[in-house]
Amino acid sequence: xxxxxxxxxxxxxxxxxxxxxxxxxxxxxxxxxxxxxxxxxxxxxxxxxxxxxxxxxxxxxxxxxxxxxxxxxxxxxxxxxxxxxxxxxxxxxxxxxxxxxxxxxxxxxxxxxxxxxxxxxxxxxxxxxxxxxxxxxxxxxxxxxxxxxxxxxxxxxxxxxxxxxxxxxxxxxxxxxxxxxxxxxxxxxxxxxxxxxxxxxxxxxxxxxxxxxxxxxxxxxxxxxxxxxxxxxxxxxxxxxxxxxxxxxxxxxxxxxx
Amino acid sequence: xxxxxxxxxxxxxxxxxxxxxxxxxxxxxxxxxxxxxxxxxxxxxxxxxxxxxxxxxxxxxxxxxxxxxxxxxxxxxxxxxxxxxxxxxxxxxxxxxxxxxxxxxxxxxxxxxxxxxxxxxxxxxxxxxxxxxxxxxxxxxxxxxxxxxxxxxxxxxxxxxxxxxxxxxxxxxxxxxxxxxxxxxxxxxxxxxxxxxxxxxxxxxxxxxxxxxxxxxxxxxxxxxxxxxxxxxxxxxxxxxxxxxxxxxxxxxxxxxxxxxx
Numbered sequence: 001x002x003x004x005x006x007x008x009x010x011x012x013x014x015x016x017x018x019x020x021x022x023x024x025x026x027x028x029x030x031x032x033x034x035x036x037x038x039x040x041x042x043x044x045x046x047x048x049x050x051x052x053x054x055x056x057x058x059x060x061x062x063x064x065x066x067x068x069x070x071x072x073x074x075x076x077x078x079x080x081x082x083x084x085x086x087x088x089x090x091x092x093x094x095x096x097x098x099x100x101x102x103x104x105x106x107x108x109x110x111x112x113x114x115x116x117x118x119x120x121x122x123x124x125x126x127x128x129x130x131x132x133x134x135x136x137x138x139x140x141x142x143x144x145x146x147x148x149x150x151x152x153x154x155x156x157x158x159x160x161x162x163x164x165x166x167x168x169x170x171x172x173x174x175x176x177x178x179x180x181x182x183x184x185x186x187x188x189x190x191x192x193x194x195x196x197x198x199x200x201x202x203x204x205x206x207x208x209x210x211x212x213x214x215x216x217x218x219x220x221x222x223x224x225x226x227x228x229x230x231x232x233x234x235x236x237x238x239x240x241x242x243x244x245x246x247x248x249x250x251x252x253x254x255x256x257x258x
Numbered sequence: 259x260x261x262x263x264x265x266x267x268x269x270x271x272x273x274x275x276x277x278x279x280x281x282x283x284x285x286x287x288x289x290x291x292x293x294x295x296x297x298x299x300x301x302x303x304x305x306x307x308x309x310x311x312x313x314x315x316x317x318x319x320x321x322x323x324x325x326x327x328x329x330x331x332x333x334x335x336x337x338x339x340x341x342x343x344x345x346x347x348x349x350x351x352x353x354x355x356x357x358x359x360x361x362x363x364x365x366x367x368x369x370x371x372x373x374x375x376x377x378x379x380x381x382x383x384x385x386x387x388x389x390x391x392x393x394x395x396x397x398x399x400x401x402x403x404x405x406x407x408x409x410x411x412x413x414x415x416x417x418x419x420x421x422x423x424x425x426x427x428x429x430x431x432x433x434x435x436x437x438x439x440x441x442x443x444x445x446x447x448x449x450x451x452x453x454x455x456x457x458x459x460x461x462x463x464x465x466x467x468x469x470x471x472x473x474x475x476x477x478x479x480x481x482x483x484x485x486x487x488x489x490x491x492x493x494x495x496x497x498x499x500x501x502x503x504x505x506x507x508x509x510x511x512x513x514x515x516x517x518x519x520x
Contacts (some may be wrong), residue, residue, distance in 0.1 A: 023313055050414075053418055054418075055414050055417060055418060073419075073420060075418070076418065076419065077413060077414075077415075077418045079411055079414065082322075082409055082411050082412075083411055083415050085412065085415070085430070085433075085434075086427075086510035086513050087436070087508070087510055088429075088431035089433065096415075096419055096429075097419040097420065097424075098332075098418075099429075100419050100420040100421045100422075100425055127512055128509065129510070130509075130510045130513035144419075149420065176285075
C-alpha cells in the first residue's frame with residue numbers, strides 16, 4: 001500500500017482571521033517505509049497527519065491510497081496522549097478497532113492478548129488504564145493501532161508527553177515491533193534524535209505556513225537501537241538537520257514573542 | 259499536628275462534633291437555658307421518635323414519601339438523561355431545544371404545583387409530576403454538559419477506528435458523560451427531597467412533609483423535630499448510596515481528559 005499526498009493545503013478560518021496551516025505539501029511513501037515528519041511546534045505537522053487520517057478535510061489537494069487493498073483498514077492512528085479510553089479496561093482498548101469492525105469477542109481478545117504478551121503487558125489486560133503509568137498507556141495506544149492491522153500507521157508525537165527515560169524504552173520497543181510487521185509508518189515528531197533513530201526518511205517542515213523544507217534520507221543500517229546515537233554518522237545527520245531547522249525555529253520564536 | 263490514621267482520635271473526631279452539639283443541647287435544655295417550646299431536648303425527641311416508630315407513624319409517612327420521590331425521580335430522570343445526551347451530541351437538537359430549556363428551567367418547581375394539581379388532580383400524580391419536573395431539568399442540563407465536555411481526542415479515536423453512530427454512542431459518548439450524569443442525579447435527588455416536602459405541606463395526609471406540617475398545626479414540637487431529622491437522614495442516605503454506586507460504575511473518574519486540557 002502506497003500513500004501519496006498531492007499539493008495539500010489547509011486554511012483554518014476565513015477572511016482576515018484565516019491562518020494558512022499547510023501549503024503545497026506533496027510527498028509519497030514507499031512500501032514498508034518509516035517516514036518521520038519533523039518540525040517545530042505549530043508547523044502544522046499534526047494537521048497534516050489528521051488530513052492523511054481522514055479526520056480533517058484539506059482545503060486543497062488530495063490524499064491518495066493506492067495498491068492492493070487487504071481486509072484491514074487504511075490507517076490507524078496513535079494519538080499524542082489521552083487517546084486511551086479511561087472507561088475501558090486495557091484489553092478492550094487494544095481491541096477497540098477490531099470491535100468497531102465487528103470481529104467476534106473471542107477472536108479480538110485472542111489477537112489483542114497475543115500482542116499484549118509480546119509487549120509484556122498481558123498481566124494488565126483486565127486493569128483500567130488509570131492504574132497504569134503514562135508510558136504503559138502509550139504502549140496500549142500503540143498496541144491498539146498494530147492490532148487493528150492497518151495498511152499505514154500514523155503516529156502523532158506518541159512519546160511527546162513521556163519522560164526521557166521512558167521515551168528511550170518505547171522508541172526501542174517501537175523499532176522492534178515495526179521490524180516484525182514492516183508496516184508503512186508516518187511518525188510526527190519535534191525531536192530530531194527521535195526522527196533520525198526511527199526514520200528511513202525525515203521530512204523537515206517549516207512553519208506558518210507549514211511547508212516541506214527538505215526530505216532527508218537517513219541511510220543508517222537497520223536494525224537500529226540506541227547505540228547508533230553515539231556514531232559519527234548519527235551526529236553528522238543531527239547537525240545537518242539542525243542547520244536546516246535552526247533558522248526556522250528562530251523565526252518561529254521571534255514570531256511567537258512579538 | 260498529624261493524626262495517626264489508625265488512632266482512636268482519627269475515628270472519633272468526625273463524630274465528635276455531632277455528639278458534642280447534642281450533648282451541649284441536652285445540657286442547656288436541662289439547665290433551662292433553652293425554651294422547651296422551640297428547642298425540646300434531644301432525649302425527648304428520641305422518645306417521640308421511638309413511640310412514633312412503635313405505632314408505625316414513621317413507617318407510614320416515610321414509605322409514601324419515598325414512593326413519591328422514586329416515582330418522580332424515575333419519571334423525570336430517564337427522559338432527562340435521554341434528551342440531555344441527545345442535545346449534547348446533536349447541534350441541531352440543541353439549537354432547537356435550548357431556548358425552551360433556558361426559559362422553563364429557572365421557574366421554581368413549587369410555583370407550578372397548583373397548575374399540576376389542576377392538570378393531574380390532587381392525588382399522587384400531581385405530586386410525582388412536580389418531583390419529576392424538578393429532576394428532569396437538572397439531569398438534562400448536566401447530561402448535555404457531560405457530552406459537550408468530552409475531549410475531542412476521544413471522538414477522533416472513535417472516528418479513526420471506524421465507530422459508527424451507535425458504537426460512538428454506546429462506547430464513547432455514554433461512558434464519557436457518566437460522571438456528569440451522576441452529578442445531575444445527585445442534584446436531582448437533593449431537589450426531589452425539597453419538592454416532596456413542599457408539596458406534602460400543602461396537599462397530603464401522609465408523608466414527611468405532612469408529618470411536619472401537622473405537627474406545626476397541633477404544636478407537637480417533638481414530632482416536628484422528628485420530621486426534620488427524617489429529612490436529614492434521607493439526604494445523607496441518598497448521598498452515601500449514590501457515592502457507592504458512582505465509585506463502582508465510574509472508578510476512572512478524575513482520570514479522564516477534559517476539553518480544557520487539550
